[in-house]
Amino acid sequence: MGKAKDIKERIVGKAKQTLGEVIGDQSLHEDGKAQAAHGRDEQDKPKEINPLKKLNHLT
Structure with missing residues (x-):
């Protein structure tokens, strides 16, 4: 999720x-309570790190 x-x-x-x-x-x-916990867990999850993501869009 975003x-x-x-x-x-x-x-x-x-x-x-x-x-x-x-x-x-x-x-x-x-x-x-369960829904709030799910949102907190999703928010705390590490996001994918891709430093070349913007570079791929430019090429």
């Missing part, structure tokens, strides 16, 4: 988690 998508995933997950907590829906809370 960095923006990972951040969005975390935000949406946190929102679901909070909403589930406020309305007392445990499954929504757990779903949001």
